Each structure stands twice: as C-alpha cells, then as structure tokens.
Amino acid sequence: MSTTESASPASAPEPAQEPAPKKSGIGKRILTYIVGLIVVAGAFYAFNYFSSDVAQAKVGDCAVVSGTSTAPEYKAADCGAADANYTIGKTGGTSEVCGNGYDEYTQTQRRGPKTKLCLAPLLAEGKCYAENVGGVGAKAVECTGSAAFKVTKVVKDSAAPQCPEGEEAQSFPEAKLHYCVGAPA
Numbered sequence: 001m002s003t004t005e006s007a008s009p010a011s012a013p014e015p016a017q018e019p020a021p022k023k024s025g026i027g028k029r030i031l032t033y034i035v036g037l038i039v040v041a042g043a044f045y046a047f048n049y050f051s052s053d054v055a056q057a058k059v060g061d062c063a064v065v066s067g068t069s070t071a072p073e074y075k076a077a078d079c080g081a082a083d084a085n086y087t088i089g090k091t092g093g094t095s096e097v098c099g100n101g102y103d104e105y106t107q108t109q110r111r112g113p114k115t116k117l118c119l120a121p122l123l124a125e126g127k128c129y130a131e132n133v134g135g136v137g138a139k140a141v142e143c144t145g146s147a148a149f150k151v152t153k154v155v156k157d158s159a160a161p162q163c164p165e166g167e168e169a170q171s172f173p174e175a176k177l178h179y180c181v182g183a184p185a
Helices: 026-050
Strands: 062-067 072-077 086-092 103-108 114-121 128-130 139-141 149-156 168-172 177-182
Touching: 062 114, 072 103
Parallel strands: none
Antiparallel strands: 062 072, 062 086, 086 114, 103 114, 128 139, 128 149, 149 177, 168 177
C-alpha cells in the first residue's frame, strides 16, 4: 500500500516578510541638496574662470582693448599682432594697485572670478600719440600740433634706458617695457 503524505498548511514555511522601506531623514535630504548645489556652483565658477580671457591672462601676454573707458572690451591677442595695444604688467584681484602709467581693466562677474589687469600701453618707436580722452589706449597720430608726445626709444626686457635731455622715461617694470618720450617734432 502506498502512503501519501499531505502537507498540512500549518507545517508549510511562511513567506519571508520584507522589511518596511527605510525613510530617509529630512536632514539627509537637505544635506544632499546642499552638496548638489555646491557642486553645481563650483562647476559654474570653473567654467567662467577657464572660459574667460581676462582670468587666464598672464604677465607679458598682449591684448586688444577697445571701446570706451566706461565700457572697455578685452580680447587676448598675439604680441606681434598689428592691433595689439596693451601688454599685461600685473594681474590680481580687484584690490590690486596698478601704479603710475598703467591702465586698469577690471572684470567682475556675478558668479565667477573678479580680476584686475594692469595694462602697459604698446607704443611704437618714432610714432606720435594723442592724449586719450574717453577711449582706451593711446591713439597714434601725425607728429603735428594734435600730438601730445613722441616715443623716441623703446626698450624691452632690460633696465630702463637713459633718455636724452628733455625727454622722460616712462617705465613699466613688471611688463619689462620702457619708453623714452618727448615733445612731438
């Protein structure tokens, strides 16, 4: 005779109960949001910094600065370019003190670096220049009554030159750039 065993419902193993899902605390969620915001803000700042010609400028680099003194426009340029009108003498934060003779270019971004450049003008030997009124950079002009001064000598990468009597030295030591300037002839 065959015997069959039947399982009784009481002897069957009960299905495992799943634990209730853990609820994350409100503090953990707030911390996650804050960390996320910091990461996004850091990425935004880094993008502005690395995509800004002004923030990346180094002493000795050249630039074309155009526009007016109240709304200048900065563009990095090769120092041999015909339109390059400045070389960078100093870089720093907005509290940087440029010194005598330098023009200043300050870039303040709402969410990015705040940078000041101290700019030394790029002038050509033998040329005359007019006083700068409302614009940026010295403007080359004919050596007539409208000229304010004439550049008689340009010295780069060395000590300031001995200028002839009646001429004065205009030096930008951080940019390693010196001029002898005198009255237009």
